[in-house]
Amino acid sequence: MAPHSGRQDTEASKTAASKWLLPGLKRVGGEKKNAGLPFAIDKTDIVGLVRQAWEKNFTQGKTNIKAVASRGWGPKVLNYKCLQHQEILSTQNGASQNGAYH
Numbered sequence: 001m002a003p004h005s006g007r008q009d010t011e012a013s014k015t016a017a018s019k020w021l022l023p024g025l026k027r028v029g030g031e032k033k034n035a036g037l038p039f040a041i042d043k044t045d046i047v048g049l050v051r052q053a054w055e056k057n058f059t060q061g062k063t064n065i066k067a068v069a070s071r072g073w074g075p076k077v078l079n080y081k082c083l084q085h086q087e088i089l090s091t092q093n094g095a096s097q098n099g100a101y102h
Helices: 006-034 043-058 061-071 075-083
Strands: none
Touching: 006 043
């Protein structure tokens, strides 16, 4: 399993922003223009846009499970890695060090 990099997070964030937030900002700006209002993005506009983007990006169960598994963040991997930590290994007796987790 390849290690997960911060660069992937950055690219994913840019993709999410361009996919959901920027079109939403354009839509809000267009609605304000059509209503004869000056173009200005208010706090209330941002809250609605973030809520919509959140729902479309972070409430997708299957996608989230796949992302967790591909990054090695799942409970099995994390438990195994914790058990391999030097502080944990130093507290085990000789019998468990010789085969319980290897």
